[in-house]
Amino acid sequence: MIMDGNGRWAKARLLPRSAGYPAGVKTLERLIEAVFELDIPYLTIFAFSTENQGRPSEEIDGIVKLIPKYFKKALPNFLKKKCSIRIIGDRNYFSNNIREIIASAENQTAAFKDRAFTIALNYGARAEIVRAVNCAIEKGNPLSETEFASCLDTAGIPDPDIIIRTGGEHRLSNFLLYQAAYAELFFIPDLWPDFNKKRLHEILEEYGKRNRRFGK
Numbered sequence: 001m002i003m004d005g006n007g008r009w010a011k012a013r014l015l016p017r018s019a020g021y022p023a024g025v026k027t028l029e030r031l032i033e034a035v036f037e038l039d040i041p042y043l044t045i046f047a048f049s050t051e052n053q054g055r056p057s058e059e060i061d062g063i064v065k066l067i068p069k070y071f072k073k074a075l076p077n078f079l080k081k082k083c084s085i086r087i088i089g090d091r092n093y094f095s096n097n098i099r100e101i102i103a104s105a106e107n108q109t110a111a112f113k114d115r116a117f118t119i120a121l122n123y124g125a126r127a128e129i130v131r132a133v134n135c136a137i138e139k140g141n142p143l144s145e146t147e148f149a150s151c152l153d154t155a156g157i158p159d160p161d162i163i164i165r166t167g168g169e170h171r172l173s174n175f176l177l178y179q180a181a182y183a184e185l186f187f188i189p190d191l192w193p194d195f196n197k198k199r200l201h202e203i204l205e206e207y208g209k210r211n212r213r214f215g216k
Helices: 006-012 017-037 050-054 057-080 096-109 125-139 145-149 197-209
Strands: 042-049 084-088 116-123 162-165 184-187
Touching: 006 017, 017 042, 017 057, 017 197, 042 050, 042 057, 050 057, 050 116, 057 084, 057 096, 084 096, 116 125, 125 145, 162 197, 184 197
Parallel strands: 042 116, 084 116, 162 184
Antiparallel strands: none
């Protein structure tokens, strides 16, 4: 899920762009519950990209401050639902406190193998591929696609079947470029805070009608 349109949602309501992110978190909470209800085992969200670092500091601060608040509120539910939490991306960008919160959430849910909620934080697909190439170089031997995938941030997580982008833009914006080779793409006009369960069901229904040939 590429959660685009938070800032535009806030501006349309004559609010500062940063006001869109708390609204977006509420939408995320509803989405996660819908995913649990539908027994979808894997969900990956694009929360903060490497390119987002170029946004105004006030907006970045607003996003970063939501991280500890979200984990404190959401962790008990993930423990109850036996869903692991994974973070992909370069977490060195964040403060020690944020990194400790992230690591704690990962460690507390690491034993759960049937469900995974992955958050892309300070993530860029090109940087991820470079990290994987360096991993391959360290191993010293030519790698198969399967072995290369084990070097990616998403190692152990299946490639996405569906990628949804809200906000009306028609591009992946450096999100899961390697993994998305055969994902079904849905670009919808809804701004992220307006995304709802009804729209999710519509997308899943359309997905069920598509013929996935994987090049064959």
